[in-house]
Amino acid sequence: MEKINNPEFENLSIRQKEEIILHKKRNFIKKVAVALVALSILIALTVFGIKLRKELIQDRVRFVSNSPAEAPVIITPEETTETEKEYSNTTLQISFRYPVGLKLTESFDTEKGEGKVEVLYSKDNNPEFLEGYKVTITVFSTKVRDLNQFASTRLEAMKLNCPETATHSPIKEEKMGEYGSLNFQIDYCEGYFRNYYISFGEKFFEISRFYKGDIGFRQQYEIATEEIIKTITLLPQRFDVSEFLKSVSDTESRITFEYPSHLVNNCAVPMPTDTQYRVILSMCEETAKEAGIIIAVIPLRKEVTFESITQTEIDKMSDDFFAAKGYPVQGNIERFEFNGETAVKVTGYSWKDAYYIFVNSEGARGTDLVLIGVKEGSADFKTTIENILNSIKFRQ
Numbered sequence: 001m002e003k004i005n006n007p008e009f010e011n012l013s014i015r016q017k018e019e020i021i022l023h024k025k026r027n028f029i030k031k032v033a034v035a036l037v038a039l040s041i042l043i044a045l046t047v048f049g050i051k052l053r054k055e056l057i058q059d060r061v062r063f064v065s066n067s068p069a070e071a072p073v074i075i076t077p078e079e080t081t082e083t084e085k086e087y088s089n090t091t092l093q094i095s096f097r098y099p100v101g102l103k104l105t106e107s108f109d110t111e112k113g114e115g116k117v118e119v120l121y122s123k124d125n126n127p128e129f130l131e132g133y134k135v136t137i138t139v140f141s142t143k144v145r146d147l148n149q150f151a152s153t154r155l156e157a158m159k160l161n162c163p164e165t166a167t168h169s170p171i172k173e174e175k176m177g178e179y180g181s182l183n184f185q186i187d188y189c190e191g192y193f194r195n196y197y198i199s200f201g202e203k204f205f206e207i208s209r210f211y212k213g214d215i216g217f218r219q220q221y222e223i224a225t226e227e228i229i230k231t232i233t234l235l236p237q238r239f240d241v242s243e244f245l246k247s248v249s250d251t252e253s254r255i256t257f258e259y260p261s262h263l264v265n266n267c268a269v270p271m272p273t274d275t276q277y278r279v280i281l282s283m284c285e286e287t288a289k290e291a292g293i294i295i296a297v298i299p300l301r302k303e304v305t306f307e308s309i310t311q312t313e314i315d316k317m318s319d320d321f322f323a324a325k326g327y328p329v330q331g332n333i334e335r336f337e338f339n340g341e342t343a344v345k346v347t348g349y350s351w352k353d354a355y356y357i358f359v360n361s362e363g364a365r366g367t368d369l370v371l372i373g374v375k376e377g378s379a380d381f382k383t384t385i386e387n388i389l390n391s392i393k394f395r396q
Helices: 013-069 148-158 215-230 306-325 377-390
Strands: 084-088 094-099 105-107 114-122 132-140 172-176 179-187 192-202 203-212 245-250 255-260 278-286 288-299 331-338 341-347 357-364 366-375
Touching: 084 105, 084 114, 094 114, 094 132, 094 215, 114 215, 132 215, 148 179, 148 192, 148 203, 172 192, 192 215, 203 215, 245 278, 255 278, 255 288, 255 377, 288 377, 306 341, 306 357, 306 366, 366 377
Parallel strands: none
Antiparallel strands: 084 094, 105 114, 114 132, 132 203, 172 179, 179 192, 192 203, 245 255, 278 288, 288 366, 331 341, 341 357, 357 366
């Protein structure tokens, strides 16, 4: 506060002096207060600015260092396009993959005892193609000759259909994928052949690669045929080599299975109860029709469950057994997984000495109960039944 030191002030009365001094004090206090308020605001703004700058710097650091983890990622699933198909045939004991777009044909001659499957690519969409390739797998059931004699005979037969300008390699041992084989090549026979011969499961397999076209495309075709035969798998044999198989596919129940073609279908295999099933097929020997296997199905309605209908069938069989034999049943109930499906095997409940497998499956129109009834015969036929059971597939 400034000092008051002038003549006019000295001439004033004491009261006037006090009023002037008080007025000066008030003005000074106001100025100090305004200055303090301004200083406080300035300090607050400075602190806020420093904090804001710090936050901006931290945000920038987080964005740079953590953006892959913190930034939201939207994944749009890509549509997968199928590039390969798989072929599997338990009758021919072969499985392989081939590119989509190739034409597949198959045939089976029971009299000759051979089956054949072929995949073909023709650049001009013509079976008698000018450019393209094919892989042919032929299965021969023969025990007459050894593999070397068989390959030699095949080579001589193929040479007869080739022009004189064709050339061929000698027969030699060579791996085809994981399998040992005999191999020969024929060139300039309207194309190029690469043949492999394999003995597997008492059968002979001929795998033939054939391709032709301009040299640039021909190299591509050669590689394409190599890629196909790399995927070939020879499947274990389930039936005797002399038993040519028939395949059954029931579209309504979505069940498939195979059985030897010599079996007949008018069998006397007993059903478990008087429940009305739709019989898909019964299979037995011509000379022993009371022993065999029967496959049937019944759709499950909304109020009926697999557990309830199975228990009802077991109770009915138990009552029938007591009525026929005169003493209570002493059977066995086994719950297990049968070829990928929930199943119940009931043995000792049939007074006609059959056993039954009840399977909970899914048909074309909903849940089904699949019944498999078996009455065993000779030891050899028991093996046939086991092979049929192993071939059954559901939800096909």
